[in-house]
Amino acid sequence: MAPALEDELRQVVGSSHVLSRPEELLVYEADGLTHHSATPRAVVLPADKTEVVQIVKRCRAHGVPFVPRGAGTGLSGGALALDGGVVIECARMNRILRIDPEDRIAVVQPGVVNADLSKRVAPHGLFYAPDPSSQQACTLGGNVAENSGGPHTLKYGTTTNHVLALELVLPDGKLVQLGSATGMTVGYDLVGAVVGSEGTLGVVTEATMRLSPIPERVETLLGIFGEVVSACRAVGRMIRSGLVPAALEIVDRRTIEAVEASVYAAGLPTDAGAVLIVEVDGPAPAVARQVERVREHCVAEGADQVQVARDEAERQRFWRARKGAFGAMGRLAPDLYVHDAVVPRRKLPEILESICEIGDRHGLRLSNVFHAGDGNLHPNISFDRRDADEMARVLAAGEEILRTCVEAGGVISGEHGIGTEKRDFMGLLYSEADLEAMKKLRAAFDPTLVCNPGKLFPTTRFCVEANPKARGYDQVPLG
Amino acid sequence: MAMSDAQGSPPQLAELELGTLDCVHCGLCLSHCPTYRVTGRETSSPRGRVYLMRGVAEGRIPLGAAVAEEASLCLGCRACETACPSGVQFGSLLEQTRAAVSDAGLRSGLAARLERLALRQLVPRGLRLHVFVAALAWVQRLRLDRLALLLLPPRFREIHALLPPVPPVSQRRPLPRSFPARGEPRGRVALFEGCLMPELFGAVNRATAEVLSQQGFEVVVPAGQGCCGALQAHSGDLEFAKGLARSNVAALAPAIEGDAIDAVVVNSAGCGAVLRELDHWLGDEALPLAGRVRDVCEFLDEVGLRGPLEPLPLRVAYDDPCHLVHAQGVQEAPRRLLEAIPGLEIVSHEDPSACCGAAGTYNLTQPEMSRAVLTAKMDALASVAPDVIASGNPGCLMQLRAGAAERGLGARVLHPIQLLAQSLAR
Ligand SMILES: Cc1cc2nc3c(=O)[nH]c(=O)nc-3n(C[C@H](O)[C@H](O)[C@H](O)COP(=O)(O)OP(=O)(O)OC[C@H]3O[C@@H](n4cnc5c(N)ncnc54)[C@H](O)[C@@H]3O)c2cc1C
Ligand code: SF4
Ligand code: SF4
Numbered sequence: 001m002a003p004a005l006e007d008e009l010r011q012v013v014g015s016s017h018v019l020s021r022p023e024e025l026l027v028y029e030a031d032g033l034t035h036h037s038a039t040p041r042a043v044v045l046p047a048d049k050t051e052v053v054q055i056v057k058r059c060r061a062h063g064v065p066f067v068p069r070g071a072g073t074g075l076s077g078g079a080l081a082l083d084g085g086v087v088i089e090c091a092r093m094n095r096i097l098r099i100d101p102e103d104r105i106a107v108v109q110p111g112v113v114n115a116d117l118s119k120r121v122a123p124h125g126l127f128y129a130p131d132p133s134s135q136q137a138c139t140l141g142g143n144v145a146e147n148s149g150g151p152h153t154l155k156y157g158t159t160t161n162h163v164l165a166l167e168l169v170l171p172d173g174k175l176v177q178l179g180s181a182t183g184m185t186v187g188y189d190l191v192g193a194v195v196g197s198e199g200t201l202g203v204v205t206e207a208t209m210r211l212s213p214i215p216e217r218v219e220t221l222l223g224i225f226g227e228v229v230s231a232c233r234a235v236g237r238m239i240r241s242g243l244v245p246a247a248l249e250i251v252d253r254r255t256i257e258a259v260e261a262s263v264y265a266a267g268l269p270t271d272a273g274a275v276l277i278v279e280v281d282g283p284a285p286a287v288a289r290q291v292e293r294v295r296e297h298c299v300a301e302g303a304d305q306v307q308v309a310r311d312e313a314e315r316q317r318f319w320r321a322r323k324g325a326f327g328a329m330g331r332l333a334p335d336l337y338v339h340d341a342v343v344p345r346r347k348l349p350e351i352l353e354s355i356c357e358i359g360d361r362h363g364l365r366l367s368n369v370f371h372a373g374d375g376n377l378h379p380n381i382s383f384d385r386r387d388a389d390e391m392a393r394v395l396a397a398g399e400e401i402l403r404t405c406v407e408a409g410g411v412i413s414g415e416h417g418i419g420t421e422k423r424d425f426m427g428l429l430y431s432e433a434d435l436e437a438m439k440k441l442r443a444a445f446d447p448t449l450v451c452n453p454g455k456l457f458p459t460t461r462f463c464v465e466a467n468p469k470a471r472g473y474d475q476v477p478l479g
Numbered sequence: 480m481a482m483s484d485a486q487g488s489p490p491q492l493a494e495l496e497l498g499t500l501d502c503v504h505c506g507l508c509l510s511h512c513p514t515y516r517v518t519g520r521e522t523s524s525p526r527g528r529v530y531l532m533r534g535v536a537e538g539r540i541p542l543g544a545a546v547a548e549e550a551s552l553c554l555g556c557r558a559c560e561t562a563c564p565s566g567v568q569f570g571s572l573l574e575q576t577r578a579a580v581s582d583a584g585l586r587s588g589l590a591a592r593l594e595r596l597a598l599r600q601l602v603p604r605g606l607r608l609h610v611f612v613a614a615l616a617w618v619q620r621l622r623l624d625r626l627a628l629l630l631l632p633p634r635f636r637e638i639h640a641l642l643p644p645v646p647p648v649s650q651r652r653p654l655p656r657s658f659p660a661r662g663e664p665r666g667r668v669a670l671f672e673g674c675l676m677p678e679l680f681g682a683v684n685r686a687t688a689e690v691l692s693q694q695g696f697e698v699v700v701p702a703g704q705g706c707c708g709a710l711q712a713h714s715g716d717l718e719f720a721k722g723l724a725r726s727n728v729a730a731l732a733p734a735i736e737g738d739a740i741d742a743v744v745v746n747s748a749g750c751g752a753v754l755r756e757l758d759h760w761l762g763d764e765a766l767p768l769a770g771r772v773r774d775v776c777e778f779l780d781e782v783g784l785r786g787p788l789e790p791l792p793l794r795v796a797y798d799d800p801c802h803l804v805h806a807q808g809v810q811e812a813p814r815r816l817l818e819a820i821p822g823l824e825i826v827s828h829e830d831p832s833a834c835c836g837a838a839g840t841y842n843l844t845q846p847e848m849s850r851a852v853l854t855a856k857m858d859a860l861a862s863v864a865p866d867v868i869a870s871g872n873p874g875c876l877m878q879l880r881a882g883a884a885e886r887g888l889g890a891r892v893l894h895p896i897q898l899l900a901q902s903l904a905r
Contacts, residue, residue, distance in 0.1 A: 019520065019522065021545045022540060022545075022546060023522075023534065023540045023541075023543070023545035023546060024522050026531070026534050026539065026540055027521050027522045027527040027530045027531060027534075028521055030504065032504055032505060032506060033506075034503075034504045043520075044520075045518075045519050053851070071506055071510075072506060072521060073506040073509075073511055089519060089520075089521070091519030091520075092513075092518075092519040094519070104796065111519065113510050115510075116510075134505070134507065135505055135510075136507060136510055136511075136512050136562075137506045137509040138506075197692065197903035228509065250650060259564070259567070260568060262564045262565070263560075263561060263562075263563065263564060263566075264564050324507065325564075326503070326564075327503060327505035327507050327563065327564030327565045328564040328565060329503060329565075330501055330502065330503030330505065330564070330565025330566070330567075331501070331565055331566055333500075334500040334501075334503065335503060335504075336503050336505075358770050384500075
């Protein structure tokens, strides 16, 4: 990199907060999706918004692109610095600035870890509802950028339903306030535009989040099924009946086996075809009735057994098992490709069958653990990125899975975003005109395309750095 | 490649690569890592460190200064293992990396040489250590240490703040080779003494033996046992550590033979972690010993306490030693034992299983990070204002004691077994 920029960045944040040795940069070449990689020029860790403003201005002055990053748990290559850009790592900006129990809001810096917010507001009887499975690691800044969901999205909505106001450093270095802490938007809903923008509209430096009261009673049930499809049918039945559980999650046998071999083991039956985790919450008498109804629906679809978590500790164990599932799959192979697509709920059983068929046909180890209530599938493929042949099959199967979901009336991402991973599939979903409209919005924020370039939109201009060891395949040809 | 860059030996690297393949890059370990929490740097996180190791093993980056720095900045607390769903054996990967760093000559400064000298020639040599500690006692008594402090560089001041006052000679006398089972006999155990424990925490060893004996266990203290090798291995001197381990296997073999004992009881979490995993170093020959190792609290919790326990009206903050909770998986046993003492209240502070920053010789080699980690720990402890801070590892006891003194917390810092001994002895 131009040493001048590096030196300037050091002046802004202090030299121990700029990383530029090749070994250090290597570590930032990937996020949670290991087969996409790109090496940044430098990584800079600001302490506050004034430093972010300075960093953005210096990068612009040098004509160097930049990309914000949270914890790097993203699953679509969103935080990669393409085109030799600078990574602006927000992890040090991790303070909860204000908690207001009466207004039920918290003002946070972007590097606050999702789970830490709920932990800190619990004494006020509040929690932060969106709970991605990565919540013990991922940051609220990353959640805002990806519009992340989680098991409780079914009842509580995704991140976008919980962000009231944002402070953003625009790609030209200006600091702007969007939205209002009251939740009432006057004028354009720019908070809505920034949530889910995948770091392409600027760097979020503060966020006002909506908090929810902890429900009086929470019960978690495990429906144990012989087949994944019967678990899916039980989900359909519950929703049709008008029940609104807080969460409806399905974990298949392969995933159960991996989790039960791990530190997150919760005593899930390893001989079951699938378990359906159902959570109901609300006032105590209503919850008691709902538990009975859930039990009946499960039994009606052939559940072998329905258990209710005996106490809070067991309930936590169930959730830890569910949320540790991705990591636990690391026991099967060095890499995991977590797919993400949404299909209409009623089509879940048939699509699951097609997905398993696709995996088998390509000779891949495929497992499923997913937000069944939202129809949000996560087919997981275990593989080894060093094996070029397997890598090619993984990608081919992935594409088939996406097409199958879109053909069934679904979309290509439920919560993990587009990033570099799916940018070339955007055409499956949107027309040229649709994409043009989005590009115009983007250009209004970032006319020179310096903020997280190369993401979200189909493109042939960017190339992911060549390194056979880290990369599974050649991304997109230079053109 | 720069001059100082090197590569490890091929078999070393192949083994390292194999271990790193367990990491699926999910990131669930990140926020459990104290050095990541302080720096926010992926390079200083478990996932980043594993990535560096894999990079070295695959020849993508050199085994150079950047990797050596991270290997040294890691606390070796293994909190990442407790968090990792994929079963990454981080402790073992770190040990291999540190050995490779050391073999490649990347730890050659004066401090590193002094450390190695002390860990080879002083710590594991019982008699020398005894003489050294006796001399230290005199230095402290004559207050010569204060004088020396004026002359030494600041780094040594940190070391000085950590050194506990050497206990009186009466507590440093060797333990008797055996203690009888009192009351109805319940079994027989061997006690592992450690190297620093008898010199600096003799009272803890004595309390351990007395509680076991009072609980109906005959206690043997086999001769010839010594330093467990943990500190040496953490500093990259793996082969030397294995040598120490072999002599312990030999010293304890007679006691273990013929199933004559129920357990080898250890009261230092750091030693316990090493002894329990000794087969990783020595293979099957170490299994008879490794399989019998129990932490003293774990053992007493398993066999059940025999009362009566006298009340101790104290507010106690129990802080988990990393090498007990993360390396040995012992978390509830010490709490259950303490809760059994009438009148004793366990007050819960935030993140009791986060590292205190002692981490073997870490507080000497990485004083800045150690201090940052200790500050967070003392903030958590201060907010619950305990009468006693309890933790079952000598390094943690020293670190927490220094932290409490500096904060002006009135709390005493004790091994849980000392509280039990007090309650049982009344
Ligand atoms: C084990 C595991 C489980 C997961 N489970 C879920 C799940 O249940 N639901 C779900 O939705 N996702 C899930 N994810 C995906 C991921 O955790 C989320 O996308 C998360 O929001 C990413 O947060 P992060 O802090 O790691 O962001 P990063 O990966 O660092 O970045 C993600 C994107 O956010 C942008 N960004 C980061 N910080 C800022 C900022 N301050 N300003 C502007 N843009 C920013 C980046 O540029 C990038 O485009 C999971 C991932 C893993 C590894
Ligand atoms: S051993 Fe401790 S300091 Fe080292 S990477 Fe793991 S959690 Fe971090
Ligand atoms: S939790 Fe385990 S598998 Fe996940 S990133 Fe950390 S070390 Fe790797």
